[in-house]
Amino acid sequence: MKKTLLLALLFLPLLAWKNEDNDAWKKKVDASLLEKVANGETASFLILMMEQADVSDSRKLKTKTEKGAFVFGRLRQTARQSQAAAIALLEQEKAPYRSFFIVNIIQSKGGMELIRKVAELESVAHVQDNPTVKLEEPMPEEGSLDAIGLRDGLEWGVEKINADDVWAMGYNGQGVVVGGQDTGYEWDHPAIKSKYRGWNGATADHNYNWHDAIHEISPLHGDSTTDPSLNPCGLDSPVPCDDHNHGTHTMGTMVGDESDQAKKIGVAPGAHWIACRNMERGYGSPSTYIECFEWFLAPTDLNNENPDPSKAPHVINNSWSCPELEGCNPSNFVSMQIAVDNLKAAGVVVVVSAGNEGSSCSTVNTPAAMLENSFSIGATMQNDTIAGFSSRGPVLVDGSGRLKPDVAAPGVGVRSCIRNGGFATYSGTSMAGPHVAGLVALIISANPALAGQVEQIETIIEQTARPMLSNQSCGEFSGMEVPNAVYGYGRVDALAAVMAALEVVDDKEVSGGVTVKVLPNPAREQAVIAAEGLEGPAQLRVFALSGQLMYQSAWAPGQAYETINLNNWPVGIYLYRLASGGRTWTGKLAKQ
16 A cells, blocks of 8 residues: 555656646647637637748848838748648648738637647747737817817918928828728728829729728627628728728828818828728727738738739828737737838838827837837827827836837827718827828928838938927936937927938939039029039929928029029028939038
8 A cells, every 4th residue: 555655656746747748838828818718718819930031131122112022022931831830730620710921920710729739839939819909099088079160271280290391392292102000991081082092083993902801890899799780891891991980080190181272181192092901890909900011011902812012001000009908918019029020121111109098107018109110109289298198108018118109299189081071180199190100201202212211211200300308207218308208209390301301312313423512502692503414304493491492493404503593592501402314412502
């Protein structure tokens, strides 16, 4: 008896070791996911692969087109090679799945046994929960959801950031494509219809211009059924549709332009837009956000086929968050981070609203606003003070301590378009972000050579923002210094940013053999602008720093210089712009 007991006692550690070994796969699975399927239920999950593509070589490429093609090719190749074993298992188990490449990840659905088999694959790094999260609604105490009467003139935020002064210079976003992922968009609203890339003035073509990532009714609504008719847009809508209002409102602030030219709501009314719906009546999930991010990297036709990275937007607005309270946690933050990092590598600016969890420090704490390569935006009021709800930095949830937000923009009492042809005034960082996405469009329209140069564009916006100080200090960031964790680098200034962008010289233009000089510089009564090596016809324009056009003329082929009379010009700095043959030369002219 004693011998039997002794053998049993000796065998216990071995049993414990074997049990621990059998359960080792659980270390690769989110605890929240294991809890969901513990009693035999099924749940949606994401399979993050061990191998993630290295796209760092995109920095060596010059154009946005080159960057996009390279990143797309590398990501898709990596996904195809490394997902084979996982996909074979899912097909064997007859489990539904969707493969992604912007992050090397697969979405599936199943119970504990399927999750175990997936987690045991050596090629799998982590099995993540795929929770449904809720849209952060506009702040009701500072905005109204009801349609209001139209105000005359400019929307205050457009005027505050001096976008109208940029328009006076001839730049309104022309040639630029902005993207939006949100609750959807009422594409035929009069304020934004003519700006939709899928509309040619007579017919609509939604291929490559629209994608719906909503494939099922969210259970968080508590509906008694999951009938698609519960959603006013249905599921997998083949045409742009907004089931909420939020998305249409944000697009109006980016590109909206009413038929009455005396009334302006959009920062870049000359830009075109494309879009993706990532929320079902306000509820989204990591997979719907990732699906939209991927579509923006390489838009597809309506059958989700034939991806084309050359049709990607220049900038994406993201007025949503994925809070930890509702399922996004440090174990799955990395998936969103990889998506944002890869979009930036492809030359796309990712603008993200900072969040409405202020006014405490370190309230920028959710993807995608918290991520290093997101350009995060706080919200200001009409008097340029920070909105009480605007989330502050630094980011502590991931232990980084990084500064956020990056800049701030108008976000209180912002009027824009909503469904059914209406207009409404909302407040929130969701309203601030679109101002900056529109600003990116203005910058690129002024200097197309900056397309795809994400870091350079973001630096220009930061360095030209109006510095804002605060009595609130957060962590190591003093509110009395710039940047700070309340305003970032300050409230954006479109005119200053475009002026700075025009001074950026494209290497291709320098190598073109044309040298432009101002003689003398500074000048008193007259200045000569001379162009050595210019052959074809050209157009010369000179602007005041306020954006006012001071002088313009057309040069005949072979003309080498022009003399400008400065007698009636105020003393100050002016900016010249000489354009010829698709190339542009810019510089400063000083009047003494």
